[in-house]
Amino acid sequence: MIHVKGLKKSFKLSKKQMTENKSKEKQKYAVKGIDFIVNDNEIFGLLGPNGAGKTTTMRCLATLINPTEGSISVNGFDGATEGEQVRRELAFLTNELKLDTHFTPDYTARFFGRLHGLDETVIEERMNHLFDYFGVTPFRFTKINDLSTGMKQKLSIVVSLIHDPQVVIFDEPTNGLDIITARAVTEYLKILKSQGKTIIISTHMMHVAEKLCDRIAVIMDGEIKAMGTLDEIYKLTGKGNLDDAFFNLYETSGGQMHV
Amino acid sequence: MFKSLIIIMKKELRRVFTDRRLIITNFILPMVSIAVIYSIMGMMISKTNNDIESHVTTIAAVNVPAEIGALIDADPTMVYTSVDFSKEEAETLLRDDVYDFYLYFEPDFEAKLEAFDGTNLPLVEGLYSPKSDVSIEASYKIGSLFEVYRNQVLADRLGGESFLSVFSLSTSEIMIPEENKGIDRGIAYLIPMLVSIFIFAGAMGIGMDSIAGEKERGTIATMLLTPVDRGMIIGGKVLSLAVVALISTLSSFIGVIISIPFSANFLSSGGSFDMSQFALGGAELMMFFICMIGLVGMYVTIISVLSMIANSVKEAGAYITPAYMVVMITGFLNMFGSSDVSGINYYIPVYNNIVNMKQILLGDGNWGMVMISFATSAVITLALLVVARKLIHKERVVFPS
Numbered sequence: 001m002i003h004v005k006g007l008k009k010s011f012k013l014s015k016k017q018m019t020e021n022k023s024k025e026k027q028k029y030a031v032k033g034i035d036f037i038v039n040d041n042e043i044f045g046l047l048g049p050n051g052a053g054k055t056t057t058m059r060c061l062a063t064l065i066n067p068t069e070g071s072i073s074v075n076g077f078d079g080a081t082e083g084e085q086v087r088r089e090l091a092f093l094t095n096e097l098k099l100d101t102h103f104t105p106d107y108t109a110r111f112f113g114r115l116h117g118l119d120e121t122v123i124e125e126r127m128n129h130l131f132d133y134f135g136v137t138p139f140r141f142t143k144i145n146d147l148s149t150g151m152k153q154k155l156s157i158v159v160s161l162i163h164d165p166q167v168v169i170f171d172e173p174t175n176g177l178d179i180i181t182a183r184a185v186t187e188y189l190k191i192l193k194s195q196g197k198t199i200i201i202s203t204h205m206m207h208v209a210e211k212l213c214d215r216i217a218v219i220m221d222g223e224i225k226a227m228g229t230l231d232e233i234y235k236l237t238g239k240g241n242l243d244d245a246f247f248n249l250y251e252t253s254g255g256q257m258h259v
Numbered sequence: 260m261f262k263s264l265i266i267i268m269k270k271e272l273r274r275v276f277t278d279r280r281l282i283i284t285n286f287i288l289p290m291v292s293i294a295v296i297y298s299i300m301g302m303m304i305s306k307t308n309n310d311i312e313s314h315v316t317t318i319a320a321v322n323v324p325a326e327i328g329a330l331i332d333a334d335p336t337m338v339y340t341s342v343d344f345s346k347e348e349a350e351t352l353l354r355d356d357v358y359d360f361y362l363y364f365e366p367d368f369e370a371k372l373e374a375f376d377g378t379n380l381p382l383v384e385g386l387y388s389p390k391s392d393v394s395i396e397a398s399y400k401i402g403s404l405f406e407v408y409r410n411q412v413l414a415d416r417l418g419g420e421s422f423l424s425v426f427s428l429s430t431s432e433i434m435i436p437e438e439n440k441g442i443d444r445g446i447a448y449l450i451p452m453l454v455s456i457f458i459f460a461g462a463m464g465i466g467m468d469s470i471a472g473e474k475e476r477g478t479i480a481t482m483l484l485t486p487v488d489r490g491m492i493i494g495g496k497v498l499s500l501a502v503v504a505l506i507s508t509l510s511s512f513i514g515v516i517i518s519i520p521f522s523a524n525f526l527s528s529g530g531s532f533d534m535s536q537f538a539l540g541g542a543e544l545m546m547f548f549i550c551m552i553g554l555v556g557m558y559v560t561i562i563s564v565l566s567m568i569a570n571s572v573k574e575a576g577a578y579i580t581p582a583y584m585v586v587m588i589t590g591f592l593n594m595f596g597s598s599d600v601s602g603i604n605y606y607i608p609v610y611n612n613i614v615n616m617k618q619i620l621l622g623d624g625n626w627g628m629v630m631i632s633f634a635t636s637a638v639i640t641l642a643l644l645v646v647a648r649k650l651i652h653k654e655r656v657v658f659p660s
Binding site: 012059062064065066084085087088092096097098099100102103107111112114115116117159160 | 267
């Protein structure tokens with residue numbers, strides 16, 4: 001279970017960034033005080049345009065960065081004071097995190113398994129299961145540098161899940177994947193949910209969110225504009241699908257579409 | 260806790276030792292290039308020396324007295340030609356390397372020498388070209404020849420060679436115990452500088468890639484998602500870097516040893532280079548190794564901190580290059596300084612280790628001084644480790660954009 005309360009995150013701006021933003025403010029709030037809870041056995045979707053604060057929120061949840069204000073709790077562990085335990089509990093996948101392309105999938109998965117403190121037999125079991133599911137087994141001893149983009153993404157998912165975490169946070173997990181690989185990823189998220197895991201995903205693909213998510217939060221300009229089940233979102237916006245509902249929220253919150 | 264440090268260190272070492280490119284650039288290339296460069300330099304210097312030694316000095320001489328002519332004729336490495344050039348003409352011929360030396364005796368040189376009453380010295384003038392090695396060598400030869408001639412004249416005046424001796428001077432070397440003999444002074448001054456530079460150079464490339472490179476590629480962030488303490492991540496990287504630096508230094512030294520048959524003359528600044536003198540005792544080797552460890556600790560932590568601050572390998576290179584300059588200057592300072600160093604210098608980091616290494620090689624190693632140097636190095640290393648640990652916890656350092 002994830003509990004986010006009054007989360008705010010600001011970044012100091014360099015002089016160059018202040019000039020670019022035409023602002024005298026020395027800091028910028030990427031997240032302006034958000035609250036949400038994600039339960040076990042639930043897939044929670046974070047939707048929003050680029051720069052809305054989705055990734056920053058997820059990075060705070062993964063303890064990669066510290067919140068400026070507010071609190072985060074992951075399975076009862078406090079993100080600010082119990083970062084080590086929080087990281088034991090979760091998997092985090094985002095495009096900015098990369099794997100060393102010099103190594104093979106086999107070594108990489110073992111290395112991260114060891115860093116999570118797993119026994120070699122457990123690593124072997126988890127590795128075999130995940131490699132088989134995501135089709136990495138034939139490339140187990142191929143250098144990551146020689147793998148396709150899709151295979152690298154699948155390996156990143158394997159590595160993030162090697163320690164069988166209770167909480168899974170995936171930032172645009174199907175980004176750049178072909179339809180077959182994307183399907184494999186979304187199906188696996190369903191399996192994880194059926195195992196009682198707590199899952200947060202962010203995506204720009206509305207059909208993926210519609211199919212996967214039990215609840216959705218739409219973030220814009222660092223604030224949650226709407227949160228609830230799909231039906232609740234449709235009811236709130238008066239629209240019949242997530243695509244239209246999203247644009248409705250975008251426009252009512254001051255956003256403009258440019259063609 | 261330390262298990263994760265070992266896991267990270269092993270991964271870093273695996274990264275280096277399974278990459279052919281890194282093995283070649285960090286271990287094989289320095290060894291080969293040092294062996295080749297030092298050998299070529301040694302051979303060139305030997306060839307120049309041999310050329311000078313085998314060269315027959317040509318002297319253009321005006322009004323040569325018979326006794327001096329005989330002395331020149333007696334030396335197979337010199338030959339003279341009687342000429343009647345002016346000094347101006349001789350300068351042109353020396354500049355054009357036609358002659359190596361010009362020797363002018365005033366016309367009544369012998370008569371003046373004969374009638375010398377203590378006031379009217381007979382005149383001899385010599386010219387040589389400072390741009391020509393053989394001409395410079397000719398000036399030394401002429402100097403020696405005139406020393407012989409001077410003694411002959413004085414012996415004639417005083418009534419025999421025995422009157423040239425005024426007293427008996429006897430100087431002897433004191434006995435130095437075998438274990439304190441050390442090695443050739445030139446080598447003792449050179450090796451500490453080379454060790455210092457090799458350690459820094461060995462750690463520099465890998466250090467930049469391992470920390471700034473991982474930041475740039477986003478691979479360090481993936482490690483930060485594990486439950487491992489961030490301090491252990493930087494600690495594992497620093498440890499692996501220390502191992503790499505030591506192996507790289509060893510490889511560079513193998514390069515120096517390979518070159519010795521050709522570069523001995525150049526390495527020992529013209530002195531003797533007896534390989535058997537390299538045999539240091541166990542205590543000396545231990546002291547030398549402790550000094551090396553002191554340098555390794557400081558260098559790898561300096562490189563790690565600067566790489567941590569940098570956002571890219573290129574930026575890290577810009578930060579680390581000035582530090583490399585300081586390391587080189589410190590090494591050179593030791594080469595030109597006295598071998599006896601006052602107490603305060605033993606507290607100057609880096610320099611104290613280098614001076615100690617020199618003293619050990621000279622046979623004057625001192626455990627007390629070695630331990631003082633090691634303690635100062637350990638303090639600096641620990642301080643830099645604390646800085647590196649703080650840096651890896653800073654968001655703006657790890658995620659600059």
